[in-house]
Amino acid sequence: MSTTAEHDRPASRPDRSPKQDRSRATRQRLLEAAVACLAEHGWAGSTVAVVAERAGVSRGAAQHHFPTREDLFTAAVEYVAEERSTALRDLFPEGAADRRAVVAALVDLFTGPLFRAALHLWVAASNEEQLRARVTELEARVGRETHRIAVDLLGADESRPGVRESVQGLLDMARGLGLANLLTDDTARRARVVTQWAALLDDALG
Template identity: 85%
Template sequence: MEAAVSCLAEHGWAGSTVAVVAERAGVSRGAAQHHFPTREDLFTAAVEYVAEERSTALRDLFHAGPAARPAVVEALVDLYTGTLFRAALQLWVAASNEEQLRPRVTELEARVGRETHRIAVELLGADESEPGVRETVQGLLDMARGLGLANVLTDDTARRARVVAQWSRIIDTTLA
């Protein structure tokens, strides 16, 4: 699964085949195709698996429940600036042009998005019954995705740090 995500992030959809992933993973192409009959099966399963692993890791960072909000904001932004986001982005682009892939990626993105939102609410100690809180948390995740997108083309570290600090203040004010 990690090999598939790495290949997708590095080579994009066009350059990532079952054979390329099998070679990187150190297995035969036949073995890979036994478990994942199609390329779409392999890459959607890989992105889903790694997303679940990242969700678990995020929760483990703050296993005591709600944490210091600036640390949570930074950790959430980090989800969107790594290899998983690059791989997911490649999958999204491919799905925009490939009819058979689109429904699978749309469903996967919706499920991962809901789970990420739940984790953010939990870690921030947010009360979504308060007006504007749900939208603020979703805005944080949308902002994080945008920062991840900007980071794909250039190293956006300095600007990202300032934006993350500002969003931490916004979250603190809104959730106070």
């Protein structure tokens, strides 16, 4: 016979966490595959079907998570940008006294597959009106976050004249170095530029 406590106990619900875990894992594989495809094949060669095959999922599963191609690729670049931002902060959990190390880490953000993928997305957005608005919004958010990270890691006081522009100049320079690195290995020249910019920031930031 059931006790009163047993009658009052809410009916147990099936544990859906394994299914949710699989769904999150599938989504992450799709995002990572999308960035890799975009970096390697550009916008024209990166279809949902190609990404799904690379991620090892069906096209239907991909479209369940991301109904449109634009949804998939903007989410992918945003996801990896967030991951890179977290990794950058983790390099210097208590800030960094060595500004050259910080400058070098920020420059590295613009020389990997994320930047290459984002560049392909920007080029596609320049020709596709529907994609342009989403990529413009994404770039603004990623840019603001990167700027905040740079300010924190450099110990910059933006209330002082010229400091904000100096930090933004660093990020603009880093983007330019990323572009230069797309066609040839620019490691040696980039190292010299990083050293010089770190010295300039020491003067500008105090």
